[in-house]
Amino acid sequence: MNLDGIALWMTPFKARPIALAGICVLLAVVLAAVFAPWLAPYDPYAIHPAIRLLPPHAGHWFGTDQFGRDTLSRAIYSARMALLIGSGVVFFALITGIPIGVFSALFPRLGHVLMRAVDVLMAFPSLLLALGLIVILGPSVANAIIAIGAGYMTTTTRIIYGLTLRLRAETYVEASRSMGAGTNWLVIRHILPNLVSPLLVQASFVFAFAQLGAASLDFLGLGAPPEIPSWGNMLAESRTFITRAPWLLFFPGSMIVFTAFSLNLVGDALRDRLDPRLRDVFRGEA
Amino acid sequence: MLSVRDLTVSTGPDTAPTDIVSNVSFDVGKGEILGLVGESGCGKSLTSLAIMGLLPQPGPRIRAGHVMLAGTEVTRLQPWERVDAGQGRIAMIFQEPMTSLNPVRRIGDQIAEAVAVSEGISGAAAMARARELIELVRIPDAALQLSAYPHQLSGGMRQRVMIAIALACRPQILIADEPTTALDVTIQIQILGLLRDLCNRFEMSILFITHDMGVIAQLTDRVVVMYAGRIVETAAVDALFEHPGHHYTCALMDCMPARNLGARRLPTIPGQAPPPGSFAASCAFAPRCTAARHACRVSLPPRLRLSEEHETLCAFPLEVGSRK
Amino acid sequence: MFSYAVKRAGATAVTLLAASVIIFAFIHVIPGDPIYVLLGDTATPDQIEALRHQLGLDQPIVVQYVEWAGRALSGDLGRSIFFQAPVLSVIADGAETSTLLATMTMIWVALIGVPIGMVAAVRHGTWLDQGLSGAAMLMASVPTFWVGLYLILIFAARLGWLPSSGYPSIFDGGLGNLRYLILPSLTLAAPNAALILRLTRASMLDVSHEDYVRTARAKGIRPWQVVRRHILRNALLTVVSAFGFTFAALLSEAVVTETVFALPGIGRLVVQSILRRDYPVIQGVILVIVVLYLLINLFVDIGYRLLDPRVELQ
Numbered sequence: 027m028n029l030d031g032i033a034l035w036m037t038p039f040k041a042r043p044i045a046l047a048g049i050c051v052l053l054a055v056v057l058a059a060v061f062a063p064w065l066a067p068y069d070p071y072a073i074h075p076a077i078r079l080l081p082p083h084a085g086h087w088f089g090t091d092q093f094g095r096d097t098l099s100r101a102i103y104s105a106r107m108a109l110l111i112g113s114g115v116v117f118f119a120l121i122t123g124i125p126i127g128v129f130s131a132l133f134p135r136l137g138h139v140l141m142r143a144v145d146v147l148m149a150f151p152s153l154l155l156a157l158g159l160i161v162i163l164g165p166s167v168a169n170a171i172i173a174i175g176a177g178y179m180t181t182t183t184r185i186i187y188g189l190t191l192r193l194r195a196e197t198y199v200e201a202s203r204s205m206g207a208g209t210n211w212l213v214i215r216h217i218l219p220n221l222v223s224p225l226l227v228q229a230s231f232v233f234a235f236a237q238l239g240a241a242s243l244d245f246l247g248l249g250a251p252p253e254i255p256s257w258g259n260m261l262a263e264s265r266t267f268i269t270r271a272p273w274l275l276f277f278p279g280s281m282i283v284f285t286a287f288s289l290n291l292v293g294d295a296l297r298d299r300l301d302p303r304l305r306d307v308f309r310g311e312a
Numbered sequence: 313m314l315s316v317r318d319l320t321v322s323t324g325p326d327t328a329p330t331d332i333v334s335n336v337s338f339d340v341g342k343g344e345i346l347g348l349v350g351e352s353g354c355g356k357s358l359t360s361l362a363i364m365g366l367l368p369q370p371g372p373r374i375r376a377g378h379v380m381l382a383g384t385e386v387t388r389l390q391p392w393e394r395v396d397a398g399q400g401r402i403a404m405i406f407q408e409p410m411t412s413l414n415p416v417r418r419i420g421d422q423i424a425e426a427v428a429v430s431e432g433i434s435g436a437a438a439m440a441r442a443r444e445l446i447e448l449v450r451i452p453d454a455a456l457q458l459s460a461y462p463h464q465l466s467g468g469m470r471q472r473v474m475i476a477i478a479l480a481c482r483p484q485i486l487i488a489d490e491p492t493t494a495l496d497v498t499i500q501i502q503i504l505g506l507l508r509d510l511c512n513r514f515e516m517s518i519l520f521i522t523h524d525m526g527v528i529a530q531l532t533d534r535v536v537v538m539y540a541g542r543i544v545e546t547a548a549v550d551a552l553f554e555h556p557g558h559h560y561t562c563a564l565m566d567c568m569p570a571r572n573l574g575a576r577r578l579p580t581i582p583g584q585a586p587p588p589g590s591f592a593a594s595c596a597f598a599p600r601c602t603a604a605r606h607a608c609r610v611s612l613p614p615r616l617r618l619s620e621e622h623e624t625l626c627a628f629p630l631e632v633g634s635r636k
Numbered sequence: 637m638f639s640y641a642v643k644r645a646g647a648t649a650v651t652l653l654a655a656s657v658i659i660f661a662f663i664h665v666i667p668g669d670p671i672y673v674l675l676g677d678t679a680t681p682d683q684i685e686a687l688r689h690q691l692g693l694d695q696p697i698v699v700q701y702v703e704w705a706g707r708a709l710s711g712d713l714g715r716s717i718f719f720q721a722p723v724l725s726v727i728a729d730g731a732e733t734s735t736l737l738a739t740m741t742m743i744w745v746a747l748i749g750v751p752i753g754m755v756a757a758v759r760h761g762t763w764l765d766q767g768l769s770g771a772a773m774l775m776a777s778v779p780t781f782w783v784g785l786y787l788i789l790i791f792a793a794r795l796g797w798l799p800s801s802g803y804p805s806i807f808d809g810g811l812g813n814l815r816y817l818i819l820p821s822l823t824l825a826a827p828n829a830a831l832i833l834r835l836t837r838a839s840m841l842d843v844s845h846e847d848y849v850r851t852a853r854a855k856g857i858r859p860w861q862v863v864r865r866h867i868l869r870n871a872l873l874t875v876v877s878a879f880g881f882t883f884a885a886l887l888s889e890a891v892v893t894e895t896v897f898a899l900p901g902i903g904r905l906v907v908q909s910i911l912r913r914d915y916p917v918i919q920g921v922i923l924v925i926v927v928l929y930l931l932i933n934l935f936v937d938i939g940y941r942l943l944d945p946r947v948e949l950q
Contacts, residue, residue, distance in 0.1 A: 044770065146654040149926050151888030154906075158922055161910055162665050234777060241779045242892050246907055261782060265896075268785055269793045279782040286777035294773070366853055368845070370761050395856035404854050411847040414866050425865070426855040477855065 045295035048288035055285055059105040066099035070255045079271045089273040091263065100255040101277055107256035108237055108285060111171060115236035116229045118175030119182040124225075127186025128217060131194060141187060144180050152177030156239060160248045170249040174239040178232045189224055193217050223300055230293030234286040241282050257282045313517045314340040314363070314402070314485050319377035321355070321362050321541075323588075329375055330589040333359050333541040336377070340485060343515040345508075347532035347549070349522055349564070353585060355541040356521045357407075360487045363519075364404050365390040382484055395429060403478035407490040409470035413462040419446075419473055420458030426480035445476040449506060468499035475506065485517040486510075492527070504531050525568045529553060534621075537561050540585050540596035547622040557616075557624035559601045595626070603628060641938050648934045652927065656708070659923050660701050663915060673915045676717035708923065714916035718909070723920035726905065733803050733817075733901035737824065737894070738886045740817050744825035745832050745882065750875065753836025757871075758863060760841060769837065775830035780889065784823035784896040791819060801898035820897040824890060828882050835878050839871040846870075873943055880936030884929045 058065060068086075074094030082089045088097035126144070130137030150158070152174075159173035193216065243249030244258025252259055257278040264274035319336040322329035333355040340346045350356050361367050363379050365388065379387045381400035394400065406412050413422060423442035428434045431441070439458065446454040449472040462470060471491055478486055488507065492500035508531060511518055520532055528535055528549065535552045537545040537560065545558040556562045563581045565571060572578055583600040595601070598608040605628060613627045666673050671684055679687075707713075713723040756768040792800030803816040843849065844867055852866045853859075891903035898904070902921055909917040 142651075143654075146651050146658070149651050149655045149930055150922070151885055151925065151929055153891055154888040154922060154925055157891070157906060157910060158662065158918070161915075161918060162662070164667075238777070238779050242781065245779075245781050245892065246895060248910065258779075261779075261785070265785065268789050272789060275782070275785055275789065279779065279786075282782070283774070283778050287774055290773050290777050364854060366850060391854055391856040392858045406847065406851065408847055412851045414848040414852070414870075416869055417865075425852075425857065429856045474851070477851070481856070 045291045048291035048295075051284050051288040052292065055105050055281075055288075056109065058102045059109045062103045062106060066096075066102045068096035068099040070095060070100040070103045071253070072096075079267065081271070082273055088277045089271065091260075091271070091274055092267055097260070097274060097277055100260060101257070101281055103255040104257045104260065104278065104281065107167070107250055107254060108240070108281075110167065111174070111240040111256075112233040112236045114168075114171035115175045115178060115239075116232050118171060119178040119232055120225065120229070122175075122179045123182035123186050124221070127183045128190050128221075130183075131187050131190035137187070141184075144183050147176070148180045153239070153242065156243065157248065160243065165243075165248045165251070167250045167254070170240060170243050174236055174243070177239070178236070182228055182232065185224070185228055186221065189221060190217055193220050223296070227293050227297045227300065230289050230296060234289035234293065237282055237286045237289075313342045313344075313382060314519065315378075315380040316359075316363065317378045317380070319359065319362060319379065320375045321358050321367070321372050322375045323372045331375070331541060332372055332588045333362070336538070336541075336543050338536045338543060338546060340517045340519055342484075342517060343511065344534065345511055345518040345520055345532045347520050347522065347528040347535040348538060349525060349528050349535060350538035351523055351564075351585060354538045356538050357489055359538070360404065360489050360519065360521055364402065364487060365394060366404070401430070401481045401483045402485050402487065403481055403483040404487040404489065405471070405474045405478050405491050407493055409467050409474055409491075409494065412474055413470055415462055417461075418458070419460050419462065419465070423458075423473065423476050423480060426477045430481035441480070442476070445479055446473070448479060448510075449473070449476045451476075467495050468503065471495065471499075471503055472506070475503075475510075479510070482514070483516060485519060487519045487521070489521045490523070493522070493524070500527075507531070525564055526570055529570075537564070540591065541588060542596060542625060544597065544626065545624045547618075547624075551619070551622050555630070557618045557622065557629035558597075558626050559603055559630065560597045561624075562630060563600075563602075640941060644934060644937055648930050652930050655926050655930075656705060656923065657701065659919060659926065660704050662919050662922070664697070666915060674714065674717075676913065713920035713923065716909075716914055716917045718912050718914045718917070723916050726917055727902060727920055727924055730900055730902040730905045732805060732807075733899050734887070734890055734894070734903060736806075736814070737817055737821055737890055737899065737901060738883060740814070740821035741824040741828065741886055742879065742883055744821055745829045746879070748825065749829035749832030750836050750872075753833040753875075754840060754863075754868075756833070756837045757840035757844070758859075765837075769834065772830040772833045776827050776834075778826065780823055780827060781892045781896045783826050784820065784893055787819045787823055788896070803897075803899045803901075816897075817899075820893050820899055823896070824886060824893050828886070828889075832875065832878060832882065836871070836875050839874045840867055843867045843871045873940065876943075877936050877940040880932055880939070884932040884936075887925050887928060 072095065074090070077086075077090050077094045078092055080086060080090045086096050086098065088101060090096055091100070126140055130140045147155070155177050156170075156173040159176055160169055163169040163172065196216075240249055240256070241258035241261065244256050245262045247262065250256045250259060252263070260278035261275065264271065264278070268275050316339070317337050319333060320331055321333040322331045324330045336355075336359055338346065338348075348356050348359070358367075358372060362372075362374050365386070367373060374388050377387065378385060381394075381402055384399045386394050386399050386402075389397070389399065394402075413419070420439055420442050423445055424434075424438040427438045427441045427445070431438075433441070443454050443458060446457060451457055451469060451472050457465070457469075462473075465473065474491075486507075491507075492503050495503065504527065507518060507520075510516055520527075522528060532549050534548050535546070536543055537552075537558060539560050545552070545556065545561050547557070552561065553565065556565065560581075567579050567581065569578060581600055586596055586599065591598075593612055594610060595604070595608040595613045598604040601608065607627055611627075613625050615623055615625050616627075616629055617623050618629060663670050663673055671688060672679065675683055675687055711724050713727075715721070716723050716726050719726050752768055752772075756765045756772075759765045788800040791798045798819050799816050800819065804813050806813045840863075849862060849866050852862045857865070888903075890901060891906055893899075894901045894903035895907050902925070906918060906921050909915075909921070
């Protein structure tokens with residue numbers, strides 16, 4: 027990776043300082059997740075009934091919950107779940123979307139069938155689809171990833187399909203093909219490298235909305251098991267106490283908002299960096 | 313009628329602007345047709361938009377200079393501001409008749425809208441006037457076409473509608489930005505004839521913008537040649553064709569199909585126009601000029617007067633009578 | 637135009653058919669004997685026999701599907717384990733709440749999203765525009781239930797202006813009961829208004845760069861007249877169709893909001909049925925929502941074409 031490339035990628039961020047702030051927030055989340063055991067002042071699971079429902083103060087910056095657990099520590103550890111779910115969903119969407127999307131575009135007859143199948147999946151509103159899958163698979167973190175991922179798999183596939191169609195129509199691809207290049211060669215040499223930038227944009231948005239989807243599932247009790255710290259779980263538990271302990275509502279929710287917002291900002295900035303021809307596959311995105 | 317003085321249009325930050333059009337000056341007299349000719353990208357459209365007050369915002373803006381319409385200053389005024397202030401009547405028709413009309417509104421409405429602005433009438437009265445205007449631009453079946461939608465009309469008809477809209481305000485001067493470039497040659501002749509007639513009938517001045525020297529020869533009275541955002545030659549049309557002063561003008565004429573009948577390939581001017589801002593203190597045409605000398609590359613060419621009414625921006629213009 | 641409508645309807649029907657197969661398979665994919673899935677763990681042997689006979693569970697799966705589809709078309713979506721009542725009537729009970737909620741939400745979305753989007757477009761490039769667009773992106777990044785909980789905290793708990801849960805029907809208590817839906821509909825409206833705002837802004841900006849807008853400006857009409865007569869109609873075409881799609885999506889988004897506000901709607905029904913393992917209801921709701929979703933999308937698509945006069949004359 028040469029420095030020129032990095033400098034090029036930084037231009038949309040320099041133009042929009044708030045996007046830079048977004049990257050900083052994301053870095054903070056990643057650091058919190060990785061270094062949680064060292065950063066968190068208390069054990070997120072430790073119960074201390076004596077100090078239940080204390081507002082933020084010197085010993086507990088984010089206050090404590092109904093079990094006396096330190097909210098700050100739980101919030102920091104929740105970053106792990108956020109990253110896990112986000113990456114899992116993005117990975118799932120890409121690992122299914124890329125093969126289906128690319129090969130559908132390169133082989134029109136197969137593609138026709140596959141895209142119709144994707145259409146059928148898109149007939150299910152995403153939250154409903156996620157709920158249905160959770161019912162079948164049972165609530166767990168892994169299943170939450172699949173359930174949420176299924177919803178984004180459809181849009182990602184569609185986007186990759188559209189992009190590949192456009193790339194296929196590029197003259198140099200045609201030229202390659204006419205010179206007898208095999209499909210695999212085409213894909214690896216020409217198509218995949220050009221998919222990297224738009225897919226980075228898509229990944230940012232998917233990561234962002236995966237946070238919201240995961241939080242919803244957790245809130246309904248259908249995602250991560252309740253004892254595992256996640257921002258959604260923290261909010262679900264805060265529900266009974268919101269009048270007595272509004273800080274339990276404020277902090278986890280703010281974390282979700284910061285993370286999702288930063289991801290959206292980054293995705294937006296990256297999208298401006300895209301080749302305009304590839305940009306309008308994202309017309310429908312936030 | 314129209315007087316443009318030292319008009320400069322630029323982009324970029326205020327501290328370091330890039331001039332796309334620099335120090336453009338010309339006049340259009342009453343009832344005169346002035347041709348503004350130059351290749352694509354030389355800044356002619358931008359100049360016309362700047363005169364009209366239609367520069368897109370945000371975007372390039374007028375950094376310096378004046379635009380005077382019938383003696384009153386209208387620089388930087390947007391059309392509605394100009395109408396509000398009652399400063400002169402100027403209208404414009406554009407290059408793309410296919411997209412210049414609102415696709416979801418009827419033709420009659422669109423013309424009547426222009427009528428309403430300038431004459432303050434509306435409803436049936438405006439529509440009646442719209443009908444007069446349609447007949448004026450020689451569209452057959454006027455009554456029928458009033459209720460038609462743009463997509464039901466051909467390109468030539470749509471351009472006539474544009475002319476009708478322009479005529480609604482009884483303009484003292486009409487700016488025509490390459491109105492026939494997107495049309496068939498046969499339609500082109502008709503439109504040009506129509507414009508000439510209107511000019512004669514109403515003593516309406518026309519600023520006709522084009523890249524086609526043939527049209528210049530047919531239609532215009534005087535000509536202004538533009539290159540890389542600068543006016544490089546101003547002359548009466550006959551004088552321009554008989555003894556051009558600027559080497560670019562000369563090269564343009566050599567490329568005309570009419571002068572190359574029987575040739576197997578049309579000549580072109582080698583090279584490309586320089587990007588804006590890259591030739592601040594020199595002659596912009598020097599890199600492509602066959603007669604360029606050292607002085608041309610290091611200093612701004614002077615504006616030399618070759619004769620009454622004939623100027624050129626060149627340090628070493630062609631001598632009268634030295635045409636090849 | 638007509639042929640287009642027919643083609644699209646046909647495609648929708650095929651999609652619906654394929655989706656129905658998936659929904660049918662739902663019961664069979666859940667771990668466990670489908671009989672117990674449908675009747676619950678406390679079923680008596682008589683009930684089991686009756687259902688086994690009724691559903692023909694020993695028959696080939698294709699036949700089962702056809703019979704299921706036939707029953708569904710005539711309104712028989714099975715029997716709720718929890719309510720011991722036909723699924724369709726259980727769903728119908730929740731329909732009033734969900735429909736009113738969705739409608740009120742769309743009203744907020746239209747009232748907030750469109751005008752602010754227009755302002756942002758007209759003041760394109762200024763601080764106001766950047767601020768509004770940023771705020772819109774922020775709203776789209778907020779979990780709906782968080783907004784809901786905060787609204788409850790502020791307006792119900794602290795200020796006591798509005799109720800925080802439940803919904804007595806307007807048919808019982810009059811239109812005043814609509815106030816129970818104010819907080820929930822605002823909650824649902826927040827992210828959707830943000831999206832409509834951005835769409836309105838983008839659409840208006842796109843249209844304002846069109847050539848015919850330049851022609852309109854050249855006529856000398858005032859800027860707000862240019863917007864009203866030339867930009868709006870063309871820009872709003874896109875936005876209106878987005879409205880339709882948003883309404884369709886609301887059907888499933890309402891799930892969490894109805895749970896937060898304890899509204900007796902279809903969304904909360906889904907969640908409770910999941911927790912209660914009332915599979916027939918889950919299946920029924922999914923089917924109903926998918927059908928509505930597809931139908932709404934179809935009508936919006938065709939309606940969009942109808943509004944464009946360029947298509948009328950083909």
